[in-house]
Amino acid sequence: MKKTAFIFLICCLSASLGAQTTQKPPLHGKHWMAITGKPLGATAGAMIFSQGGNAIDASCAMLAAVCTMWDVLSWGGETQALIYNPHTQKVIAINAMGIAPTGATVDFFKEKDMQYPPEFGPLAATTPGTPGGLMTMLAEYGTMSLEQVLAPAMEMAKGYPIEAQTANMIENRKDLIKGWPHSKKVFLPHLGEEREAPHAGEIFVQEDLYQTLKKLVDTEKAALAAGKTRKEAIYEAYDRFYKGDIAEEIVRGTREQGGLFTMEDLSKWKVKIEEPLSTNYKGIEVYKLQEWTQGPVLLQTLNILENFDLKSMGYNSANYINTVYQAMNLAFADRDFYYGDPDFSPKSPMKGLLSKEYAKQRAKLIQEKNDPEMGPGDPYPFQNEKNPFLHLLEKRKNDLAYYQPELPIQGPDDPFLKQFQSGTTSIQAADKDGWVVSITPSGGWIPAVIAGNTGIGLSQRMQSFVLDEALNPFNLLEPGKRPRVTLTPSMALKDGKPFLSFAVQGGDTQDQDLLQLFLNMVEFGMTVQEASEAANIHSYQMQSSFGAHESKPGSITLNSAVPAWVRNDLKNRGYKMNFLERTSGPLNAIWFDWKHSSFWGGSSNHGEDYGIAW
Incomplete structure (x- = not known):
C-alpha cells in the first residue's frame, strides 16, 4: 500500500513538473x-x-x-x-x-x-x-x-x-x-x-x-x-x-x-x-492607437502575414523567421515615412496603409533572401488618391544615407542595441465586471x-521628431504637435469579447514583440505565459526613433536557443545575426478564459515585471 502510494506521488510530481514549460508560472x-x-x-x-x-x-x-x-x-x-x-x-x-x-x-x-x-x-x-x-x-x-x-x-x-x-x-x-x-x-x-x-x-x-x-x-x-x-x-x-x-x-x-x-x-x-484603429486577423479584432504612435505597424504586419500559411512553416523555422522579419520591415518602412500626428497636415494615409489590398501588394515583395533596402510603399491609390510625396520617396531611394549598411550588432552591450531597445514599463489590469486596461506609459527616464x-x-x-521632411513629412517638428512615438498598448477581441490585452517595453522593438506574442498564441497554440517567454526575433532595419535615428539593415537578433541549421539557413539568406539568451520583451499580457470565467496572466522572464491576481 505504501509502495503504491509512493509511486502515485512520484507520478503526480512528474506530471506536475512536465506541465511546467515556462520559467515563470502563469x-x-x-x-x-x-x-x-x-x-x-x-x-x-x-x-x-x-x-x-x-x-x-x-x-x-x-x-x-x-x-x-x-x-x-x-x-x-x-x-x-x-x-x-x-x-x-x-x-x-x-x-x-x-x-x-x-x-x-x-x-x-x-x-x-x-x-x-x-x-x-x-x-x-x-x-x-x-x-x-x-x-x-x-x-x-x-x-x-x-x-x-x-x-x-x-x-x-x-x-x-x-x-x-x-x-x-x-x-x-x-x-x-x-x-x-x-x-x-x-x-x-x-x-x-x-x-x-x-x-x-x-x-x-x-x-x-x-x-x-x-x-x-x-x-x-x-x-x-x-x-x-x-x-x-x-x-x-x-x-x-x-x-x-x-x-x-x-x-x-x-x-x-x-x-x-x-x-x-x-x-x-x-x-x-479617441477611436482606436483596428484590423481583423482570422476572426480576431486587434486594436491599436492611432498613427501618432507606431501601433498601426502591428495591424499592417498582420494584414501582410494573413497572406501566408505561417502555421505550416513551423514556429521559428528559417522560412517563418524570414517571412515575419520581412513583413515587419515592410510595415516599419511605412511607419518611418507616413506616420505622424493626425491633428496636423499632411494627414497620414491610414485608410490605404490598413487596406487588405495594399497588404497583398506588399506581401508580394517578400523574397527568399532578405532585402536590406526595403522602403516605403505607396498606399494612396488604395484610398483613391495620388501620393503628393513621390518625389521624397524617390529621393530616399537614391540617397544611401537613408539605408545605412553598417556593421552588425556587436553583442548585448552594443550601444545601438541598448538605445534601440530602450525600455519603459507597461501596465495591464482587468476585473470581474469586464473593465480591461492596457497602458504603455513612458518619458522622464533617468x-x-x-x-x-x-x-x-x-x-x-x-x-x-524629424527635422528633414525627406525622412517623414508627417512627423516634421512643429510647436503644438505630438511626436510619432514608439509607445503602443494592444488589445484584441474575439466574438465581441476581450481575448487578449498586451503591452511591452522596448522602444522600436515593441510591436515586433507584440506581434510575435499574438502569433505564438493564435498560430501555435501557446499559453499566454509560454508566448510571453518565447524566443522572439528583432529587426533593426527600420530607423531608430531615438538619438541619431540609426538603422542596421539586415541585422537580426535571435534567441541563443535557435539551432545551428536555422542559423546557417538565415546566414545564406543574407542575415547578420547576433544572439541573446532572452528575447521576449519583457511582455505583459492578460488572456481571457471565457470557458472557465477566469484570467490568465503572462509576464516575461526578462526584467522585473510582475503580476498579482485574485
Whole structure:
C-alpha cells in the first residue's frame, strides 16, 4: 500500500513538473489581475483592487507608483492607453502624449547644428502628459477618488527602498544629472562621496514630488467639500496641474534650465479620448492607437502575414523567421515615412496603409533572401488618391544615407542595441465586471531634468521628431504637435469579447514583440505565459526613433536557443545575426478564459515585471 502510494506521488510530481514549460508560472485570477514593470507597482494595483476599486482605479494607482519609483519613466512623461468598456462593449483610446512647446521649430534646432532634437535635457522635453492622462481615465471611467488612487504613490514619495537597477542607473548617469540643479538635489543624496546616488535598498525620499501630489489631493478634497461631484473634483485637480501654481512652477523651472515651455503650452493641452484603429486577423479584432504612435505597424504586419500559411512553416523555422522579419520591415518602412500626428497636415494615409489590398501588394515583395533596402510603399491609390510625396520617396531611394549598411550588432552591450531597445514599463489590469486596461506609459527616464521644485521629471520625447521632411513629412517638428512615438498598448477581441490585452517595453522593438506574442498564441497554440517567454526575433532595419535615428539593415537578433541549421539557413539568406539568451520583451499580457470565467496572466522572464491576481 505504501509502495503504491509512493509511486502515485512520484507520478503526480512528474506530471506536475512536465506541465511546467515556462520559467515563470502563469498567473490565474477570478476577480482581478494587476501586472506591471515592478513588484511594488503591481502591489499598488492590488491594494486598490482589495479596497473595491475597478481596473481603471488599479491601473491609475500602478501608473502613479511606477512614475514615482522611476521605472524608466516619471510624472512628466506621456501615457498611452486602450480601455475596454464593458457597458458599451467598445475599446477606447487615451492619448495623453505631450506636445512640442512654443519655439520648438525645425529652424531652432538646425541653428544649433542638430540633426534631431536632443536626446536629453530641457530641450528634449514635450509637455507633461501622464498626470492629465491618469486624472482623465480616473474621472471618466474609475470609481475612486484621486486621494485613494494616489495614496500608494504618495507613501512611496515620502520614502521607499530604491531598487538596485534604478539606483545604479542614477550613479551611471550622474555626470549629466549634475548639470540640472533640481535633478541633482533629488537623485544624488551623497554628493562628494565615491557613490553619489542612493544605495540599493536605501530609503529614497522625494519631498517635492510628495508636495505636488498633495496639492492635487488637497484641490480635490476642497472641491468635494464645496459640493462638486467626484468627476468634477478630479478635473479641478487637473486644472491646478495644467493651469495653476503647479504649471507655473513647471514652466519657471523648465525655462530656468533652458527649456521652452510656456503657460499657454500647458493650459491649452488636452487629453484626447479617441477611436482606436483596428484590423481583423482570422476572426480576431486587434486594436491599436492611432498613427501618432507606431501601433498601426502591428495591424499592417498582420494584414501582410494573413497572406501566408505561417502555421505550416513551423514556429521559428528559417522560412517563418524570414517571412515575419520581412513583413515587419515592410510595415516599419511605412511607419518611418507616413506616420505622424493626425491633428496636423499632411494627414497620414491610414485608410490605404490598413487596406487588405495594399497588404497583398506588399506581401508580394517578400523574397527568399532578405532585402536590406526595403522602403516605403505607396498606399494612396488604395484610398483613391495620388501620393503628393513621390518625389521624397524617390529621393530616399537614391540617397544611401537613408539605408545605412553598417556593421552588425556587436553583442548585448552594443550601444545601438541598448538605445534601440530602450525600455519603459507597461501596465495591464482587468476585473470581474469586464473593465480591461492596457497602458504603455513612458518619458522622464533617468537622466531626467526635474522641473523646478515640483519633483516632476520631464519627458525626452522630442527626439522622436524629424527635422528633414525627406525622412517623414508627417512627423516634421512643429510647436503644438505630438511626436510619432514608439509607445503602443494592444488589445484584441474575439466574438465581441476581450481575448487578449498586451503591452511591452522596448522602444522600436515593441510591436515586433507584440506581434510575435499574438502569433505564438493564435498560430501555435501557446499559453499566454509560454508566448510571453518565447524566443522572439528583432529587426533593426527600420530607423531608430531615438538619438541619431540609426538603422542596421539586415541585422537580426535571435534567441541563443535557435539551432545551428536555422542559423546557417538565415546566414545564406543574407542575415547578420547576433544572439541573446532572452528575447521576449519583457511582455505583459492578460488572456481571457471565457470557458472557465477566469484570467490568465503572462509576464516575461526578462526584467522585473510582475503580476498579482485574485
